[in-house]
Every structure is written in structure tokens, then in C-alpha cells.
Amino acid sequence: MxxxxxxxxxxxxxxxxxxxxxxxxxxxxxxxxxxxxxxxxxxxLYQKPIDRWVHHDLKVVAPSPQAPALPSAQIAAVTALSPGDVFRYTTSERTDGSVEIGVLRPNRQREVYYVDPTTTQVLGHLPDKGTFSGVVRRxxxxxxxxxxxxxxxxxxxxxxxxxxxxxxxxxxxxxxxxxxxxxxxxxxxxxxxxxxxxxxxxxxxxxxxxxxxxxxxxxxVWGKQVNAWANGQDYGYPAGVRVQVPMSQQRLADATSPTWSMEQARLPASALPHAHHADAEKHDGHEGHGGGALGDLSPQPGAIGIDAAVQRFNRLGLTPGYSVALPRGPLGVYTASVYPEDVAGQRVVHLDQYSGRVLLDMGYADYGALGRGLEWGINVHLGQEYxxxxxxxxxxxxxxxxxxxxxxxxxxxxxxxxxxxxxxxxxxxxxxxxxxxxxxxxxxxxxxxxxxxxxxxxxxxxxxxxxxxxxxxxxx
Known part of the structure; x- marks a missing residue:
């Protein structure tokens, strides 16, 4: 014994x-x-290779020497098949990968469509976060x-x-x-x-x-309290947020899936090309609330459009595989975000939807010491950092x-x-x-x-x- x-x-x-x-x-x-x-x-831990294997018909395309079609053409191919509003456009991380287009259906369900970036052929669709790795994460x-x-x-x-x-x-x-x-x-x-x-x-x-x-x-409880405590402080919240640009009531988490320390980050506001401040304030006060509602996703008159926005993000050097959240309402912005395996490559960029001007460009280096430490720990927890x-x-x-x-x-x-x-x-x-x-x-x-x-x-x-x-x- x-x-x-x-x-x-x-x-x-x-x-x-x-x-x-x-x-x-x-x-x-x-x-x-x-x-x-x-x-x-x-x-x-092996979400990406498993997803490519399980959803091979959706995620993998034949590499082509031709230039990819414009994002607007890829989106048009999706909207021709599915009624609804596009809320997110995700570029391909690999040369043999499809692009992903998120659509908010009339019944408020979110679907992700997979499109060959060169031929604009719609390969199929899944519910948002409906991939194998999405189910495993849930x-x-x-x-x-x-x-x-x-x-x-x-x-x-x-x-x-x-x-x-x-x-x-x-x-x-x-x-x-x-x-x-x-x-x-x-x-x-x-x-x-x-x-x-x-x-x-x-x-x-x-x-x-x-x-x-x-x-x-x-x-x-603990997570939300620490997040709220870290945000708005030099040691936690990204230093780049505190710039002299107008801020809306919309939050980054309403439009995309940011890093943990960015969940409370507010979005900057686009400068209206004409005086519709009352209408803008109405949108600003109500969008992004009510369980993550996406608000008005219809294109605004005078906006630069998704093609120009993606070209601008590409010129800024974002890592391939970044997602673009489309503007919501007249004050909305184009938001590109990418979270590669190397935590130092995390980046979020906001563009004015009318002028294309960079309103905010922040990355891991802009986080405070607490924010960097927490994000590093999360990245290692997910098996990504090394x-x-x-x-x-x-x-x-x-x-x-x-x-x-x-x-x-x-x-x-x-x-x-x-x-x-x-x-x-x-x-x-x-x-x-x-x-x-x-x-x-x-x-x-x-x-x-x-x-x-x-x-x-x-x-x-x-x-x-x-x-x-x-x-x-x-x-x-």
C-alpha cells in the first residue's frame, strides 16, 4: 500500500x-x-491546417497568374446569389486561398461566403464562425x-x-x-x-x-473588469487611440473580432462631406448597440468604396489575411484588422470613408505594458506566438x-x-x-x-x- x-x-x-x-x-x-x-x-492549436483540410472546397483555390478581381466584383458575385448587406471582407492569407465575404441576411443571420479571388466564383458558404475551428472554439x-x-x-x-x-x-x-x-x-x-x-x-x-x-x-467578471480597467490607461489601452480625431459611440468589437485588449476601443468618426450632423448624431447614438447590431450598412453617398479602401490598406503594408469591416452609417469608417501568429504584427487601421484619410493606425507596439503582456499571454495560450x-x-x-x-x-x-x-x-x-x-x-x-x-x-x-x-x- x-x-x-x-x-x-x-x-x-x-x-x-x-x-x-x-x-x-x-x-x-x-x-x-x-x-x-x-x-x-x-x-x-491546428485550426488553420485542419480548416483547410475539412473545408478544402471552400478555402483552397487554384493559383492563377492573373491579377485578382476587384473586391467590388467579388462582392457583387455574392450579393447576386444572396440578399443582404456585406459587413466584412477578408483578404486571402495565401496565394491559393479564397477571400471571405460576410453577409448579414434579411433574417439577421450572418453568413460567410467563400469566393475565388480571380474568377469571382462563389465556392459556397457557412454560418459565421461555422468552420470546424469555429465550432471547436465554441x-x-x-x-x-x-x-x-x-x-x-x-x-x-x-x-x-x-x-x-x-x-x-x-x-x-x-x-x-x-x-x-x-x-x-x-x-x-x-x-x-x-x-x-x-x-x-x-x-x-x-x-x-x-x-x-x-x-x-x-x-x-474578472475579464471584463480588468479589460475596462486597462482600457483608457497608458499602461493598457493602445496609446495610438488618444489622438485628436472625433470619436463615435461605435466600438471595434461591434464590427470585427479584435484582440482582447481592444474590445472596448471606440471607433473614430468620418468627417461628413456635407452638413447632416443631426442625422449623423442619430446614427452615432444608436448603432453598435442592442446585442452587437451592425447598424446601417448601406453605402453612403460620397464614400470611396471598398476597392479604394483595400488599395489604401495594401499600400499601408498590412499583412495578407486582414479583414475589412465596412462603414456603418454616415459616421462609419473602413476598419482593417489583422492578428497574425507573431503578436508584434497585430495592427488595426481606420480610414475616413469619404476621404480615405488614415484616422488611426495602431499595432502591438502602441499598447501599454499591461496590454502587451496580456496579448502576449493570449497569443501563447492560443499556440501562435512561437x-x-x-x-x-x-x-x-x-x-x-x-x-x-x-x-x-x-x-x-x-x-x-x-x-x-x-x-x-x-x-x-x-x-x-x-x-x-x-x-x-x-x-x-x-x-x-x-x-x-x-x-x-x-x-x-x-x-x-x-x-x-x-x-x-x-x-x-
């Missing part, structure tokens, strides 16, 4: 049991989530669970942080000869699974900690995280008592449990939803254990 390592002092032993109890609760709640996130995250973010998904992600990430920190404390060598860097026993023994869990966890736990922290920006190495490292880490979850489940199954769930025993002094619980609650202040869940579990554990009292005699 395996044994729990015995520390040299009773005090350390009491804390070991208290920490073990909370490590058990953390694992009980989040191991299924962690395994799910690891599996879906591993698939998302599965990974638990969007299929509805409005509560972001809350679950925040709680799971917070408990994963707790799981890692308590696990490192339990792993810390206390005189034992095995289970630190080596695995003892045989697969039929719990000792084998305990050591496998500990040895795997000690190195992959740091990766899991990084993924949990860098996944927090997408959460519903190319093949980043993806392979995270792929191995995802496999190890799944192994961590499996070994933890097997270890629990082998030690659980009949008719019970096998909660680790309390130390003799209930003050020890209270101290550990109070320390955990400090982290709950930083992550509010996690803190609420900690209080709920703590109260239930306190009541169920009769006030954290050990029911029988203890050798400790």
Missing part, C-alpha cells in the same frame, strides 16, 4: 491534511472541465452552454489555479524517496497512480497555471493534462470508501482548516466568482463536518 509522506513536525502534518482536503475539492469540481479544455484546446469556451459559459470558465480557471498551488504543496519533498521524480509500484496499485499523478503534475502544473491565468481575460514549437509544446502539455486528470480520477477511485466520496480526513485542530480556508479566500478577492464558489464550498464543508471537527481520535 502507498503511504502519505510524514513530515517532521505535527504542525506541517496538520496543514498537509487541510491542504489535501481543498486539493480534493478542487479536483472534484474541475477535473472534468480541465480534461475537456485540454482536448478541445489541443484540436484548436466548444472550448463552453459557448454552447449559453450565457453562463463565461462564468463557468472563470470559476473553473480559478479552481484550476487552486488545484495547481495546493498540488505543488502536496508534492513538495518531505523525506520520501519516491513520487518526486520517479513512479513506484504497478498499475494495479494506487501508489503507481499517486506517483504518476504527482510526477506529471509537478511539471505540467506550471503550464496549467499559465493557461488558467491567460484564459481569465475571456471570463465574464510557431511550431509553441503548438507542439502545448500539444504535449494537453496530453499530460489529460493524463493528470485520468490519474487523479483513478487514484480517487481506488481509495474511495464504499458508500462515500472519500473526502480526505480533517486534521485534529479545526483552526488549521480555517487558516487554509482564509488563505484561499484571499485569492477569492482577486477572482470574485471563484471567491463566491469558495465560500459556498467552505460553508457546506463546515456544516457537513460539524464545524470542522474530527469525529474520532487522531494520531495527530
Amino acid at each position: 502507498d503511504t502519505i509522506p510524514t513530515p517532521r513536525t505535527p504542525g506541517r502534518w496538520r496543514f498537509y491534511r487541510a491542504v489535501w482536503r481543498w486539493h480534493f475539492y478542487a479536483g472534484l469540481f474541475v477535473l472534468p472541465f480541465i480534461a475537456w479544455l485540454a482536448l478541445t484546446g489541443a484540436a484548436y 466548444l472550448h469556451s463552453l459557448d454552447l452552454l449559453g450565457d453562463y459559459a463565461s462564468a463557468l470558465i472563470e470559476i473553473a480557471a480559478g479552481w484550476a489555479i487552486l488545484l495547481v498551488l495546493t498540488g505543488l504543496y502536496l508534492w513538495w519533498p518531505r523525506g520520501q524517496k519516491g513520487g518526486i521524480t520517479t513512479v513506484r509500484g504497478q498499475p494495479r496499485q494506487r501508489l503507481f497512480w499517486r506517483d504518476l499523478h504527482a510526477v506529471t503534475g509537478v511539471w505540467v502544473g506550471l503550464v496549467l497555471l499559465f493557461l488558467a491565468v491567460t484564459g481569465m481575460p475571456w471570463s465574464v 510557431g511550431t514549437f509553441n503548438r507542439l509544446f502545448l500539444l504535449v502539455a494537453c496530453a499530460a493534462i489529460v493524463m493528470l486528470c485520468v490519474s487523479g480520477a483513478v487514484m480517487w477511485w481506488k481509495r474511495r470508501p464504499l458508500g462515500g466520496i472519500g473526502v480526505p480526513p480533517l486534521p485534529k485542530e479545526r483552526r488549521t482548516v480555517a487558516i487554509v480556508f482564509a488563505l484561499l479566500c484571499v485569492g477569492g478577492v482577486l477572482f470574485p466568482l471563484v471567491g463566491v464558489s469558495l465560500l459556498v464550498v467552505g460553508v457546506l464543508d463546515f456544516v457537513a463536518s460539524g464545524g470542522w471537527r474530527t469525529p474520532g481520535p487522531s494520531r495527530n
Whole structure:
């Protein structure tokens, strides 16, 4: 049988049991989530090659020596087949790739049409974010669970942080000869699974900690609060936003899918070529609200048009594969955005829809220190920043995280008592449990939803254990 390592002092032993109890609760709640996130995250690491394979007929075209047709001709080919308003035009990232044209249908559904850039042949269409990688990302973010998904992600990430920190404390060598860097026993023994869990966890736990922290920006409470706090500050919000140009009430997130730190960024306003300020103010006050409504997408008199806008973006040197969000209303702008694998290549450019003048041109270098740090962490989290190495490292880490979850489940199954769930025993002094619980609650202040869940579990554990009292005699 395996044994729990015995520390040299009773005090350390009491804390070991208290920490073990909370490590058990953390694992009980989040191991299924962690395994799910690891599996879906591993698939998302290779989103582009998988999408090209799954949607080959839509995304891949025969390279042609001829120059691509004008964007307006490509858009006309789509609108001839599908009624609706075009809200986004995405250039091809590769010479053998199709262009993507987003259409808002009369029923308010968003569709993406794939077009051969040279022949303007419409290859087919999918719902917006309906590619294989789009579905995997929705599965990974638990969007299929509805409005509560972001809350679950925040709680799971917070408990994963707790799981890692308590696990490192339990792993810390206390005189034992095995289970630190080596695995003892045989697969039929719990000792084998305990050591496998500990040895795997000690190195992959740091990766899991990084993924949990860098996944927090997408959460519903902590993420939004930090985003709002970072935006509008020199250390977070892109410095290039604070320029002397009129700003509208429209936000970048209403028109495209920006980086996390840019979700609250407001769009500049085009200068009207004639005096229709009342009409402009009406559009400015209502567009972009109501669940991400796109507003008036009809072409405005005097606008330069998509062809001139794309030519201007090309001359500015944007990385191929950039998306252009079309203007919304008389104050709208042409917005080009691109987020390549190298975070330093991120860029957003806004053009006045009438004059073609650059109103705003910002990139990663314009972000504050906090914004750069957060975006770098997100890029590494997505497996993009360091190319093949980043993806392979995270792929191995995802496999190890799944192994961590499996070994933890097997270890629990082998030690659980009949008719019970096998909660680790309390130390003799209930003050020890209270101290550990109070320390955990400090982290709950930083992550509010996690803190609420900690209080709920703590109260239930306190009541169920009769006030954290050990029911029988203890050798400790």
C-alpha cells in the first residue's frame, strides 16, 4: 500500500491534511472541465491546417497568374446569389486561398461566403464562425452552454489555479524517496497512480497555471473588469487611440473580432462631406448597440468604396489575411484588422470613408505594458506566438493534462470508501482548516466568482463536518 509522506513536525502534518482536503475539492469540481479544455484546446492549436483540410472546397483555390478581381466584383458575385448587406471582407492569407465575404441576411443571420479571388466564383458558404475551428472554439469556451459559459470558465480557471498551488504543496519533498521524480509500484496499485499523478503534475502544473491565468481575460467578471480597467490607461489601452480625431459611440468589437485588449476601443468618426450632423448624431447614438447590431450598412453617398479602401490598406503594408469591416452609417469608417501568429504584427487601421484619410493606425507596439503582456499571454495560450514549437509544446502539455486528470480520477477511485466520496480526513485542530480556508479566500478577492464558489464550498464543508471537527481520535 502507498503511504502519505510524514513530515517532521505535527504542525506541517496538520496543514498537509487541510491542504489535501481543498486539493480534493478542487479536483472534484474541475477535473472534468480541465480534461475537456485540454482536448478541445489541443484540436484548436491546428485550426488553420485542419480548416483547410475539412473545408478544402471552400478555402483552397487554384493559383492563377492573373491579377485578382476587384473586391467590388467579388462582392457583387455574392450579393447576386444572396440578399443582404456585406459587413466584412477578408483578404486571402495565401496565394491559393479564397477571400471571405460576410453577409448579414434579411433574417439577421450572418453568413460567410467563400469566393475565388480571380474568377469571382462563389465556392459556397457557412454560418459565421461555422468552420470546424469555429465550432471547436465554441466548444472550448463552453459557448454552447449559453450565457453562463463565461462564468463557468472563470470559476473553473480559478479552481484550476487552486488545484495547481495546493498540488505543488502536496508534492513538495518531505523525506520520501519516491513520487518526486520517479513512479513506484504497478498499475494495479494506487501508489503507481499517486506517483504518476504527482510526477506529471509537478511539471505540467506550471503550464496549467499559465493557461488558467491567460484564459481569465475571456471570463465574464474578472475579464471584463480588468479589460475596462486597462482600457483608457497608458499602461493598457493602445496609446495610438488618444489622438485628436472625433470619436463615435461605435466600438471595434461591434464590427470585427479584435484582440482582447481592444474590445472596448471606440471607433473614430468620418468627417461628413456635407452638413447632416443631426442625422449623423442619430446614427452615432444608436448603432453598435442592442446585442452587437451592425447598424446601417448601406453605402453612403460620397464614400470611396471598398476597392479604394483595400488599395489604401495594401499600400499601408498590412499583412495578407486582414479583414475589412465596412462603414456603418454616415459616421462609419473602413476598419482593417489583422492578428497574425507573431503578436508584434497585430495592427488595426481606420480610414475616413469619404476621404480615405488614415484616422488611426495602431499595432502591438502602441499598447501599454499591461496590454502587451496580456496579448502576449493570449497569443501563447492560443499556440501562435512561437510557431511550431509553441503548438507542439502545448500539444504535449494537453496530453499530460489529460493524463493528470485520468490519474487523479483513478487514484480517487481506488481509495474511495464504499458508500462515500472519500473526502480526505480533517486534521485534529479545526483552526488549521480555517487558516487554509482564509488563505484561499484571499485569492477569492482577486477572482470574485471563484471567491463566491469558495465560500459556498467552505460553508457546506463546515456544516457537513460539524464545524470542522474530527469525529474520532487522531494520531495527530
